[in-house]
Structure formats: structure tokens, C-alpha cells
Amino acid sequence: MEPPVRIETRYGPVQMRGADTGRPVLFTVAGAFSHPDYLYRLPGFFPELDVWRAQLPGNHCPELVANSVGVFGAAYAEALGQRLRGRPAAILGVSVGALVALAMRAPEAAALVLVEPPLRTGEVWPLRAYPASAPPGSEAFLWNVLGVSATAHEPRDYSGLLSTIACPTRVLLGGVPLAPERKAEILPSFVDEPSRVLLRAHPDIEVVECPGAGHNVPKLANAEFVDAIRWARDQLAR
Template sequence: MTDAANVEQRFEVETPFGPVWLWGRDTGRPLVVVATGAFAESWVYDRLQLTLPAVDVVRFHLPSNHCPPLTPNNLGTISRGLTTALQTLFPNRPTAIFGLSTGALVALAVTAPQVRRLVLVEPFLRTAHAWPLHDLPRIARDEAQRELLWNVLGVAEGKIEARDYRHLLDRLSVPTVALVGRTPLGERRRVPAMPSLVDGADRALLQTHPMVHVFELEGGHDVATESLGELFRHVAHAAGAIIADPRRATS
């Protein structure tokens, strides 16, 4: 970032499961949290603050990706760790979480009461049938990442075990946008880019939830690249909603 007011800093919070790291700024404004997916590059969305100057943007990588793993490194501890960090660093701050892929599952599982909006990119709810996930262990860089893949996605070299996160929708109570790719998952095949991991059954479940609006965008799992303008429109709308939230005045 070039503007001194927008330079990122790293926030570290000790939790019962280990340290949680966040990168961003804190000027007291409403908060947009970016929860990235597996193997996200360290710089992903590090300039989003310039696009959303009226809020504070902080970025969260999955533990073991550019930051220490948690113990145990599974979705429950990751979401509880992020919940603890948000309540410690930004108590009572109206918050929207922008979750991508596995980060979308983390966003769904966070229980911090200040979270008022979710924007979820490709929030797959089940893993066993999502065949593109099965190849991820081959690109894991170390044992911590392999443990994360097994615990959260149920995939390891030569081994697949179902992970089912549909129950996270049962407690969803804030307005949520789910952005899913139009390229269907289908059967295992050679494809130029990863298809959507949100199959028809998960898509239907999201569409019938009273708090979720589903939008199909061009592309597959990487709709954040294929439909960047549309993606930013939804994130900017969520940011505007938390700025205008009437509870902000009494928080």
C-alpha cells in the first residue's frame, strides 16, 4: 500500500489454541475481515483497503498458511480462534466477513456477535464428492498444511474422509451473499480451471435459506478472479451496510 494511512500492520492474539495473526489497519471504523482459502498467497487482497477507505480491512490466513497452526488445526479451533481475535481486538465493531473457499466455511462458523454481514465465495458445504479437493495434498508444503487439509477437508494422499458443514447454516442469522461459479462440478475430468465446488444439492440448500442470497457468476471455483468486478460490488455493499447499521451508534 502506498498511502501511509493504509499501511498494514500485523495483529497477534493469543488464544487457547495458539496465536492468531491478522494483517490490516485499525482506525476505529467498521470492519471488513477477509478470510482467505487454502494455499492463498500472502498478498491476497492486500490492497482491498484502498478500495474500501470508509472501513478498516483486516486479512486472515488459515493457520499454517503464512502463520502458525493452531492445536488442533481444524475448523472448530480456527473459527473459535478468529472469534477470540475479533472480540479481543475489535470489540463491538460492526463487522462483515468476506470468506473465500475454505475461508467461507470459517466465516460461517465464527460466532463473534459484532458480525453483521457475510459475503461467501464458493462456500462448499460437503467435501467427499468434491473431487478437485482430492488432489490438494500433492501441493501441501509441509506437515502442518497436510494436517489442515485432513482435518478441515478430509483429504490426504490416498485417503478421503467426508467432512460435512451443512450444520453451519442452522445458526446463520445475518444477511449473507453466496457467490458461486457457473461451471458445474460434475464428474472428474480434465478441465482448464477448477469447476465450482458447490454442487447442485449444496446450492439448493443455500438458496432455500432465508438469510442467504445466491448469485451465480462466470467461472468455476475461482469466481473471485473470473468475476472480480461483481465480487467487489457485493463486498462494497456489505461494507456500506455495516457503516449504516443503526446498532453502531449504541455499540
């Protein structure tokens, strides 16, 4: 795995992996507790792009000054701007990474691909299992960002971030519904029906529902995932 590029920001250091060869840029933000190699194969599928991959702060990379989607977004926007130096980029975020992509408000963003953004965490019952399996030291992230702890589940509402969208956006949603709470064979979508209504109503968002997929859209709806990246690449060419 290539060494990370470290970029200093007002909120702390940001790391991203991927070379800068001058090609159009796809910047990716992984979800919570992703493997360090997450999405490492994308450059092989898209050799026409420079794919720059980032994890959430504290996951295989340094923490920032605070655990919040707003701080994460501000730090990643600043770091991306420093590295792009005025060039456009497409931004891909998965799960919590999609919330960070929304919070970045990066002027360089030519397109957004948001995969399963959990806009309203209070209804996302699978999150209650996270504290038992999360790495040690994750308590502040789990509580501040997702609203879950070993003893409580409190809602976090990120739907207001939709008002900041300023570029064409494609949202991929799993077709396996969140409700009702149940024993499920696959992890269901983390996007509840009220959030889907908001997403469908937004004039700059194209919603793609992925039948048979739950929260893990990149794995279970790979065709839709790859097509969304092609769409974002094409936005860069406009």
C-alpha cells in the same frame, strides 16, 4: 507488507494484517494455501473501510491447538472480538475461509460474504490433487478439514453450519459446475448441487451465481465480488 497484529486466544495466537483507524471493519479470511498478499489491494478499493486480513492457521501464520473448522472459527471469533471491542464488522471468507466465517459465530458480525464455501467435500474431486502440491506439514489440515490424503478421500460435511447464520449473508458461487469429474480448463465450482439447494432455501442467504467463473470467483467474477463487498459495507451503515 504491513506487520501482522498478533492476538492471543484460548486456542493459540491469531494474526491479522490491517490498521485500526476507527473506520467500519471488513474482516477477511483467505482460503487454503493462499499467497501472503492475498486481497492486499482491497483497502485501496475501499478506503472507507478498515480491512483486516487473515490467513488460515498454519499458512504464513502460527498453527492453533487443532486443525478443524470449528477451532479455527472459535479462535478467529475470539480474536476479532478482542480487537473490535463491541464494534460491528462485516466478515468475508473465501473457500475454506468461508467455512471458517460460518463457524465464527461472532456476535459482532453485521453481514457475511461467503465465496465458494465447500459445504460437502466428498464430491469435490479437485481436492484429490491437493496432497501432491501442498506445502510440507499440511497433512493434518488436508485430512481433518478437507478429508483428503495421498491415498484417500473421505467426506466432510459442513452444511450444518448454515443453521448458525444470524445476519444477512451473500454467497457467491461459480457457474462452472462441479459435476461430472473431467479434465477442465478452469477449476470448477467446489459447491455441489445439493449444497446449492440448501443455500438457495436459506431465508437469510442471497445466492449470486457467477457465470463463467469456477472456484476462483474473486479473479474470474471480479464485478460480483466487489459488489458483494459494497453490499456488506452498506450493511454496516444500517
